[in-house]
Amino acid sequence: MAKHFSTPMRPAKIVPLVVATALFMENTDSTVIATALPTIARSLGEDPIALKLALTAYLVSLAIFIPISGWMADRYGARTVFRAALLVFMAGSLACAASGGLLGFVAARFLQGLGGAMMVPVGRLVILRSVPKSELVSALAYLTIPALIGPILGPPLGGLITTWLDWRWIFFINIPIGIAGFVLASLYFEDLREAERPPLDLSGFLLLGAGLAALMLGLASTGRHLLPDWLSWACLGGGAALLALYFRHSRKLAHPVLRLDLMRHPTFRAAVTGGSLFRIGTGAIPFLLPLMLQVGFGLDPLHSGLITFAAAAGAMFVKTVGPRILRTFGFRPVMVANAVLASAFLAVNGLYTAQTSHWLIVGVLFLGGCLRSVQFTCVNAIAYADLDSREMSAGTSLASVAQQLSLSLGVSLSALALEGAAAWHGRTDIAAQDFGPAFLAVALVSATSVLAFRRLAPDAGAEVSGKGFVPAVPTAGPGRK
Incomplete structure (x- = not known):
């Protein structure tokens, strides 16, 4: 207490x-x-x-x-x-x-x-x-x-x-x-x-922390030889092994540091897996856009910042509309259609050139921010649709960890795509034409989130969205008419 x-x-x-x-x-x-x-x-x-x-x-x-x-x-x-x-x-x-x-x-x-x-x-x-x-x-x-x-x-x-x-x-x-x-x-x-509090799962924390750190270090260090190749691969393999050990460890405890058993709920599973895939594209945007505008197009940081803020402005603009969209259409149709649209707007960022109107870029970023905001509203809401009150805290922790990892993956994968595009053209330094393939790659990953969202039941999360939900009426019992 x-x-x-x-x-x-x-x-x-x-x-x-x-x-x-x-x-x-x-x-x-x-x-x-x-x-x-x-x-x-x-x-x-x-x-x-x-x-x-x-x-x-x-x-x-x-x-x-x-x-x-x-x-x-x-x-x-x-x-x-x-x-x-x-x-x-x-x-x-x-x-x-x-x-x-x-x-x-x-x-x-x-x-x-x-x-x-x-x-x-x-x-x-x-x-x-x-x-x-x-x-x-x-x-x-x-x-x-x-x-x-x-x-x-x-x-x-x-x-x-x-x-x-x-x-x-x-x-x-x-x-x-x-x-x-x-x-x-x-x-x-x-x-x-x-x-009163459960004991800290210290062994699980060490396994999970070391596994995540090693895995992401291995992934982030590939490509430009920031670490020796053998060390990058050792980090990837060691991190994956430690995470496998954590999965085995967590199944034996009543209070593991991260409760993976919550993935048994279809709505929570869709929110974590589909939301993580979708966020990979979002994680790439703060990395790719400033590089493209400054390194690729030669803008100074101030002009770059005055363009890229439009995505966040779009997210703020549409924030109050999300609940109304959900009440009208429900989670599954909105999440499936919106994942495709938002991913397409992400891929469009790779079509810009140094001659593209800055107002056009701002407009596309604004609309893309609107679409991503609607998707995140859906993902954050449906994640807790089927969790009971005792599972809320653990669900928040697992969803938060997945969110941060997917954003980190977005940075790492977009960097790999950028390096791969430069290597394809026989260069080591990145150029403006390398950003198109990079944006397309992360957009395709984001689009695969549709596979997770399509598995939802048509009425999934109806109580949360309000779409077609009718509260249960208590049946008459003794002394009740």
Whole structure:
């Protein structure tokens, strides 16, 4: 049972606002870095494609540590863990700014991911446990604002800083935000924790973390010989073996660190498998677009950011329409048709040339962002359609891990496709014509998500979508007419 340490005059809106600030910092940071990637690569003396390690390191770190964030909060207190996560994220930001080489930069991004993995999930847990249920909807609404605004502001902000200042300043902007969050959390967060909690599956955590890290390192290091070939293949093989051992291990425990048995639910399975395949294309966009606009077309970071923000703007624009579309058509038809359309819009990005109108690019990115937003609304909603209340927490952890891994795969696979296209033309340096095959490759992977969504029952998730759902009427019993 949760312990509440009450303090007088605790404003109900302060807690979600502090968590929203942390989420804004995390989301803005990721999109700012994507825009600055080519400039950072030049500064570090690296090929721009090599910086894929910096993006994947952050995402893999999130995937590794998110599953234990809830346990950490229950063991050490939510306020303690949240404040520690802010400090770790700020330390990672300073380490990124101080990096003088690729290895140090990748390690700093991994450290940032550790902070991010604890920061937002624990903050959300504080809201769920401290805000009255009557105010929960409005409190959670605060979290959607930074999630939408951060990716819109990030690309132009990253372009502005990178064009007119040193790229290292993009990491310094996290410090005042993090300090403000630390102070406010100290004042307004209760140190909530559970008196009873299952033991930490330490063996499972080590197997899962080491397996994910090795597998993704092996995949991300292939192509440009960032590691010796034998070491990349050893990472791939070792990571796959460790994950197989975790699967075997998890079946023997009542409380594994990641509950794979939840995949028995058809709706959850479709959301995780289909959603992961679809997100691979989404994960490729922040990597491929700035490279194409800056390296391929010669734009500066500011103009690149003023174009790429359109995708996030489209996602924000259509956010309120998703529920109405679901009530009209239901999950299965929307997810199948929309997966094809969104994948087609992703592939279209590979048809641009340096002479293509920037307004046309902005328009296509905006519409593509709308389509992807509708798809993610569907995936996030149907994932929990058939889970009971006791499975919600474990389902959130598994879905979050799958999401981060699929985004990381999007970066790695798009980089491999880009390198393959350059090698096909007999070059080692990437050029504008290499981006068409890369966008097409990740779009085809995203389109295969249709196979998972088509397996859904026609009325899958009807209670959640509201399409044709009629609440059960209690039958008459003794004393009831």
